[in-house]
Amino acid sequence: MANTRIAVIGAGLMGHGIAQVFALAGHDVTIYDQAASSLDTAKARILTNLKDLGEDEGAAQRVTPVADLARAVRDADYVIEAVLEDLPLKQKLFSEIEKCVRPDTILASNTSVIPITSIMEGLKYRERALGTHWWNPPYLVPLVEVIETKWTSPQVVDFTIKLHADAGKQPAHVKKDVPGFIGNRLQHALWREAIALVENGICDAETVDKVIKSAFGRRLAVLGPLENADMVGTDLTLAIHKTVLPDIDNRPGPSPYLEKLVREKKLGFKTGEGFRKWSPEQQAALRSDVLQHLKNARAHDA
Ligand SMILES: NC(=O)c1ccc[n+]([C@@H]2O[C@H](COP(=O)([O-])OP(=O)(O)OC[C@H]3O[C@@H](n4cnc5c(N)ncnc54)[C@H](O)[C@@H]3O)[C@@H](O)[C@H]2O)c1
Numbered sequence: 001m002a003n004t005r006i007a008v009i010g011a012g013l014m015g016h017g018i019a020q021v022f023a024l025a026g027h028d029v030t031i032y033d034q035a036a037s038s039l040d041t042a043k044a045r046i047l048t049n050l051k052d053l054g055e056d057e058g059a060a061q062r063v064t065p066v067a068d069l070a071r072a073v074r075d076a077d078y079v080i081e082a083v084l085e086d087l088p089l090k091q092k093l094f095s096e097i098e099k100c101v102r103p104d105t106i107l108a109s110n111t112s113v114i115p116i117t118s119i120m121e122g123l124k125y126r127e128r129a130l131g132t133h134w135w136n137p138p139y140l141v142p143l144v145e146v147i148e149t150k151w152t153s154p155q156v157v158d159f160t161i162k163l164h165a166d167a168g169k170q171p172a173h174v175k176k177d178v179p180g181f182i183g184n185r186l187q188h189a190l191w192r193e194a195i196a197l198v199e200n201g202i203c204d205a206e207t208v209d210k211v212i213k214s215a216f217g218r219r220l221a222v223l224g225p226l227e228n229a230d231m232v233g234t235d236l237t238l239a240i241h242k243t244v245l246p247d248i249d250n251r252p253g254p255s256p257y258l259e260k261l262v263r264e265k266k267l268g269f270k271t272g273e274g275f276r277k278w279s280p281e282q283q284a285a286l287r288s289d290v291l292q293h294l295k296n297a298r299a300h301d302a
Contacts, residue, residue: 001025001162001163001166003026003027003028004022004027004077004078004163005027005028005030005075005076005077005078006019006022006027006028006029006030006076006077006078006079006080007029007030007031007032007072007073007076007078007079007080008022008029008030008031008032008079008080008082009031009032009033009069009072009073009079009080009081009082009083009093009097010032010033010038010081010082010083010084010110011031011032011033011035011038011039011041011042011065012033012038012082012083013136013137014082014110014134014136014138015031015033015038015042015082015083015110016031016038016042016045016046017049017134017136017137017138017139018080018082018110018134018138019031019042019046019063020046020049020050020059020060020063020138020139021138021139021167021168021169022167023046023059023060023062023063024050024055024056024059024139024167024168025166025167025168026062027062027167028062028064029062029063029064030063030064030065030066030071030072030073030076031063031064031065031066031072032065032066032067032068032069032072032073033065036067039065039067040065042063042065043060043063043065046059046060046063047060049137049139053139053295069093069096069097069100070096070099070100073097073100073101073105074100074101076101076105077105077106078105078106078108078160078163079097079101079105079106079107079108080108080109080110080132081093081094081097081107081108081109081110082110082134085111085112085113085114087114087118087119090109090111090114090119091118091119091122094107094109094119094120094122094123094129095122095123098123098124098125103124103125103128104125104128105128106128106129106130106156106159106160107120107123107128107129107130108129108130108131108132108160109129109131109132110131110132110133110134111131111133112133112180112184113179113180113181113184114179115177115178115179116129116130116131116147116148116149116177117149117150117177119131120149120151126149126151126152127151127152127153127156128152128153128156129149129151129152129156130146130147130148130149130152130156130157130160131145131146131147131148131149131174131177131181132144132145132146132147132160132164133145133147133181133183133184134169135183137291137294140291140294140295140297140298141294142168142169142170142298142301143169143170143171143172143183144164144169144170144171144172145171145172145174145181145182145183146160146161146164146171146172146173146174147174147177147181148173148174148175148176148177149177150177157173161173190212192249192251192255193248193249194208194209194212195249195255195257195258195275196248196249196255198257198275199255199256199257205275205276206276216228221297261274261275269283
């Protein structure tokens with residue numbers, strides 16, 4: 001795809017990685033953050049990632065940090081927002097951005113779960129707005145969910161899907177704007193039952209993760225649940241559901257067990273204890289395992 005002028009708003013964990021992917025695909029990228037600590041280090045972080053991955057380090061030169069929002073988006077064909085997960089903040093930003101860009105500049109949000117409709121409803125030209133949900137780290141996880149609202153034009157959806165596919169991503173079209181889109185709905189359906197198993201004393205947290213990692217988690221990267229259902233037979237799947245579904249957690253709100261952990265400041269890695277206790281060494285080892293696994297998967301794909 002020809003050079004698309006991209007503006008990335010938010011230079012945190014996701015924003016700098018998204019800028020990196022587009023720059024590596026040959027696009028000119030401006031990046032803006034209100035915090036100098038994020039903006040000033042964005043290029044260096046991108047360069048470190050490119051070096052680590054053995055990618056073209058010259059791509060970092062296509063990324064221009066800009067300390068003024070209006071200047072960052074002024075010439076953009078495509079704006080992607082990756083600031084904090086806060087609805088009023090995102091709404092306010094898009095209303096400011098809309099004043100500075102052309103009516104046909106595409107506006108995308110990288111929100112994890114907030115409906116795109118709520119973020120974009122105040123815009124004057126809503127047909128150019130949509131969601132693009134990347135996964136962390138953006139340069140290692142292939143999926144980008146492309147979420148349309150009832151206002152998004154088909155041309156904007158098609159262009160966005162092509163933009164991401166040409167940049168080496170695997171876009172998935174989400175045709176209705178539901179909270180959590182596809183990936184986080186599936187992920188949190190699993191997490192709800194994982195927490196319920198611990199809450200109900202069926203096993204401890206370590207065992208839940210062990211069962212997933214050493215059984216169906218092993219197959220998940222090559223065998224999705226619906227492929228799996230077809231493989232074993234929809235009739236068997238139905239029989240299993242008749243027995244198991246009535247017993248699976250279906251409470252509409254968050255688990256009281258999870259709420260209690262948060263009340264007790266058992267927040268996971270950041271306080272050293274969540275569902276389990278975590279020493280700094282254990283945290284570092286797990287982070288490193290995940291990164292290495294994602295790198296291996298990427299090398300395997302290439
Ligand atoms: N971390 C993940 O795994 C992940 C995955 C997918 C999507 N997301 C979503 O991406 C978005 C960003 O997440 P993150 O993990 O990169 O967060 P982060 O905290 O690493 O980065 C957010 C950045 O936004 C900046 N910011 C805050 N207010 C701003 C403003 N008014 N203008 C400009 N910049 C501002 C902050 O200074 C910070 O650098 C969130 O909506 C999040 O839900 C995160």
